Amino acid sequence: EVKKSLNFIEQIIEEDLKNDYKREDLKFRFPPEPNGYLHIGHASSICLNFGLGEKYNAPVNLRFDDTNPIKEEQEYVDAIKEDVLWLGFKWEKECYASDYFQQLYDWAVELIKNGYAYVDSQASAVIAEQKGTPTQPGKNSPYRDRSVEENLELFEKMKNGETTEGAHVLRAKIDMASPNMLMRDPIMYRSLHKKHHRTGNDWNIYPMYDWAHGESDFIENISHSFCTLEFLPHRELYNWFLEKVSREGEFLPKQREFARRNLSHTIVSKRKLLHLVEKEIVASWDDPRMPTISGLRRRGYTPASIRKFAETIGIAKRENVIDVSLLEFCIREDLNKTAPRVMGVLDPVKLVITNYAEGKEEWLETENNPEDEESGTREIPFSRELYIEREDFKEEANRKFFRLSLGKEVRLKSAYIIKAEEVVKDENGEIIEIHCTYDPKSKSGSGTEESLRKVKGTLHWVSVPHSVEAEIRLYDRLFTEETPDADKERDFTDFINPDSLKIIRGFVEPGLKNAGVADKFQFQRIGYFCVDKESSKDNLIFNRTVTLRDSWAK
Ligand code: ATP
Ligand code: MG
Ligand code: MG
DSSP, X not given: OOOOOOOHHHHHHHXXXXXXXXXXGOOEEEOOOSSSOOBHHHHHHHHHHHHHHHHHTOOEEEEEOOOOTTTOOHHHHHHHHHHHHHTTOOOSOEEEGGXXXXXXXXXXXXXXXXXXXXXXXXXXXHHHHHTOBTTBOOOOOTTTTOOHHHHHHHHHHHHHTOSXXXXXXXXXXXXXXXXXXXXXSOEEEEEOOOOBTTTBTSOSEEEOHHHHHHHHHHXXXXXXXXXXXXXXXXXXXXXXXXXXXXXXXXXXXXXXXXXXXXXXXXXXXXHHHHHHHHTTSSSSTTOTTSOBHHHHHHHTOOHHHHHHHHHHHOOOSSOEEEOHHHHHHHHHHXXXXXXXXXOEESSEEEXXXXXXXXXXEEEEEEESOTTOGGGOEEEEEEESEEEEEGGGEESSOOTTOOSEEXXXXXXXXXXXXXXXXEEEEOTTSOEEEEEEEEOGGGOTTXXXXXXXXXXXXXXXXXXXXXXXXXXXXXXXXXXXXXXXXXXXXXXXXXXXXXXXXXXXXXXXXXXXXXXXXXXXXXXXXXXXXXXXXXXOSSSEEEEEEEESSOTTOO
């Protein structure tokens, strides 16, 4: 058995287990804020936390960090749950920071009583100005030494909505000269007279992230709280709050950081993705061009491919950008093993076999997936008139063109060898029909000498009278730039790829009429496609998941 080397997060855990942690102490959480749909960056965090749960047989909570009623909605809660389940993970408990509002409030009251928190009644701009700079200490607020009684009275009024929004905040009383700016009397609560999607109008104050997060971890007995690198300077405050609410010797969660994952040619920020939805740059959160988990799902990605991707990139201590071609590689690899092969022609031109009897049809056997022995075979119809891909024919071609040209032969996949004889053109000189002859003895799999004859190319095709017309949605990268939000001078929407979606009509083999939503196929020689959720019997719709080869690689 090959022992995989431990990543730095696993090393932290192993070290803890060698010291004072027991296996039963281990407990993790995935803590999304329900202010948007999850994206591929979140998938890394999900795979990390739930992956640790699997590895150490430890519980993992799904915790909604729902402390900001302005941006949060039930729709997002539902979508997040669906996405985590779809990725194949199960949480121990479904938790909400909002369920802890009363406990957090009680603790805040305790902090006030112990002289660790005070109500500040200055405008937010003044508070910000008094913070100082990293090299200069801040200034104490004139309200810093308010009496405990006055603080308690004001705080309660804030809670009850008896003060105006923005008039007061509750601040932790720490150190306005701390070298860590976050320790300079950070805000714990602000007044917001807003309805919360779960607690309704119960609260008129809402806790800030730093005050709610570690305390939620503590309430749930989380052992390791993993977050992204930008929270490293928050760790000191995380620990400060925990020390204030816990008793001596109590088991406390520890925050550790890993690098945020970025993907090239897209953006991983719920706020910016929301912007794309609101400005109707994309159709929805699950638009197949979106890097959201729901967008990837609709595009045809499988849970296995996303987990494989997360596993391959692993976790890191430094931020970098992962090329989207790696994600595409992961889905190609998965679908290559699992997706049935079918024939579809996206840019059709008609091929007429002049020596094939009119009205005749044959059903030819073809394999479903050469990569999967169990997948068996099926029969596809063949007739005198077929569609082939326009780019698979040239009247005259050089020796490197392994497709069809006048006077040359190719094999039609699972059918016969044909030879192009002449073309029929319209008044604009566009080819409307290719006339050819076929060799009746060359039928694939018939074992005849002719059937074994080697010709240079093999083309896919569909029988015209049997074919089913379908809408094909060809997706490409949403952004032309590798890192669309790197340039602070420009808006990331400046770099939208105008060709990120092309809708065409093609023809597919008749069996696909019965394909169900999300069914996945390889259109031979073209790429992987899946049935879109808007597809119906009358209007079959396929999304291109990914091309067969990386067309961007040179
Ligand atoms: P966004 O800016 O997209 O809203 P966020 O970090 O504010 O990201 P949260 O809902 O708070 O989003 O994230 C839930 C968890 O997922 C957090 O632990 C967060 O650190 C992690 N996470 C978010 N984005 C990424 C990313 N790009 N790579 C890795 N982990 C991420
Ligand atoms: Mg967050
Ligand atoms: Mg956020």
